[in-house]
Amino acid sequence: MSDTPIIELRDVQKSFGTLKVLDGVSFAVARGQVAVLIGRSGSGKSTALRCIDRLERIDAGEITVCGHRLADPKLELRALRQDVGIVFQSYNLFPHLTVEQNVTLAPMAVKRVPRAEARATARDVLARVGLADKAAAYPEQLSGGQQxxxxxxxxxxxxxxxxxxxxxxxALDPELTAEVLRVLEQLAASGMTMVLVTHEMGFARRIADLLVFMHGGKVREMGPAGILSDPQTIELRQFVSHELAHAGQ
Amino acid sequence: MSFDFSSVFDQWPLFLHGALLTLELSVVATVAGFVIGTACALALRAGGVLGGICQVYVEAIRNTPLLVQIFLMYFGLASLGFHLSAFVVASLSLTVNVGAYTAEIMRAGLEATPAGQIEAGECLGLSHVQIYRHVLLLPAMERVYPSLASQFVLLMLASSVTSQISAEELTAAANYVQSATFRPFETFILLAALYVALSLVMRLGFAALAFVLFPRRRRLRMATA
Incomplete structure (x- = not known):
């Protein structure tokens, strides 16, 4: 793990209209680390994540990702997007393309990778997520977990x-959730730097090198997964006990 | 009253000629109108001055009769010193007409694209042009394809009014035949049958095109068949 963080947020401020969603958020993720953002709905964690890929512009503060300074007016957005991958709750696969075409589109269009090479890469990454046999399928023929x-x-x-x-x-039921989480854990074990927003607390505890607990647009607690066992703030204590009660149902 | 088709059938070369010209007129207007309409739909979506101009064009065409548009172009261009053949004016006015309707149909198709699709494209590093090409246009076209196809068939049927500026298409041919044979009823029954045949030809053509353009439809239909 290198010392300079690969992702760094410093005092990030963001409002939607009069609603302040990020109020001085700072955290840093080192190369190979897995950071998990947790907190209630509306705590700002998804917005913080989207800011890292510049899907949202911030009002103040600073974000640096893989050497790109996001506030830089000369920011090469497409270069940033090549360094950062993002996966959404709603999959957003292209419905008119097969699984393989979904996977090869960007390498061929953006990186000008030859088709044969792009297809080889597609076979490789599809095997990694356990979909080697679904390359020719269309998204609507797949389950949510497969999509x-x-x-x-x-x-x-x-x-x-x-x-x-x-x-x-x-958006997935427990069984499909488990198969996606397995893929994420393998990815983390392979050394990928990851930032996740999740409500799966057991998973967060297992996978996180860094847990970031957000509440009301602020980072209230931050540290290794152990912070869940010994919350220092009343908000995290309430959040943890609420999540435990939920899991126990 | 007795039917006698024989004298009308004797004029089959005229009918064939007219039918081919109608088909030619329709193909030209369909292709050119699709290009213009799609470009307008993109401009409408982008807004700005160009979008405003396209909006005016679309509304002007959709709120005036086709025949008036044809007369305006035929006599208007002539008074400006452009003496074009009736067939060229017919092609132009049908193109302009169907372009406006295509713009409106394609705009609806583009607008129905989920925002997440575009965002996913951006996040993969695709440029605006690449997003239009790979993420927006083809799925939009697939979505509205039945409306597009029937609009183009409608255009072919509507091309019959270009006989008013004596474009030598199918209806004009029939007019000539009925005045030569004094068998108007038989002539127009045959004319109607020929339009039905042309419609079927066009619909078959569009089905074949869909087969090539939208492999997903083909595949999923096969999977469920």
């Missing part, structure tokens, strides 16, 4: 330096 894994493969094919996951299992 989400295909979306992960599509991102991986661009060989990003960092991957962001925005509540990628929230």
């Amino acid at each position: 989400q894994r295909a979306a992960i493969a599509r991102s991986l094919a661009m060989q990003p330096k960092v991957m962001l996951f925005d509540e990628v299992t929230s």
Whole structure:
């Protein structure tokens, strides 16, 4: 793990109209680290994640990702997007393309990779997410879990330096959630730098090198997964006990 | 009253000639109108001055009769010193007409693209042009394809009014035949049958095109068949 962080947010401020969603958010992720953002709905964690890929512009503060300074007016947005992969809750696969075409589109169009090479990469990443046999299928022929894994493969094919996951299992039932989480754990074990937003607390505890607990647009607690066992703030204590009660149902 | 088709059938070379010209007129207007309409739909979506101009064009065409548009172009261009053949004016006015309707149909198709699709394209590093090409246009076209196809068939049927500026298409041919044979009813029954045949030809053509353009439809239909 190198010392200089690959992702760094410093005092990030962001409002939607009069609603302040990020109020001085700072954290840093080192190369190869897995950071998990947790907190209630509306705490700002998804917005923070989207800011890292410049899907949202910030009002103040500073974000640096893979050497790109996001506030820089000369920011090469497409270069940033090549270094950062993002997977969404709603998969967003291209419905008119097969799984393989979904995966090969960006490498061929953006990186000008020859078709044969792009297809070889597609086979490789599809095998990594357990979809080697679904290359020729169309998204609507897949289950939600398979679609989400295909979306992960599509991102991986661009060989990003960092991957962001925005509540990628929230639309899935427990069984399908488990198969997606297995893929994420393998990815983390392979050394990928990852930032995740999730409500799966058991998973967060297992996978996180860094847990970031957000509440009301602020980072209230931050540290290794152990902070869940010994919350220092009343908000995290309430959040943890609420999540435990939920899991116990 | 007795039917006698024989004298009308004797004029089959005229009918064939007219039918071919109608088909030619329709293909030209369909292709050119599709290009213009799609470009307008993109401009409408982007807004700005160009989008405003396209909006005016679309509304002007959709709120005036086709025959008036044809007269305006035929006599208007002539008074400006452009003496074009009736067939060229017919092609132009049908193109302009169907272009406006295509713009409106394609705009609806583009607008129905989920925002997440475009965002996913951006996040993969695709440029604007690449997003239009790979993410927006083809799925939009697939979505509205049945409306597009029937609009183009409608255009072919509507091309019959270009006989008013004596473009030598199918209806004009029939007019000539009925005045030569004094068998108007038989002539127009045959004319109607020929339009039905042309419609079927066009619909078959569009089905074949869909087969090539939208492999997903083909595949999923086969999977469920």
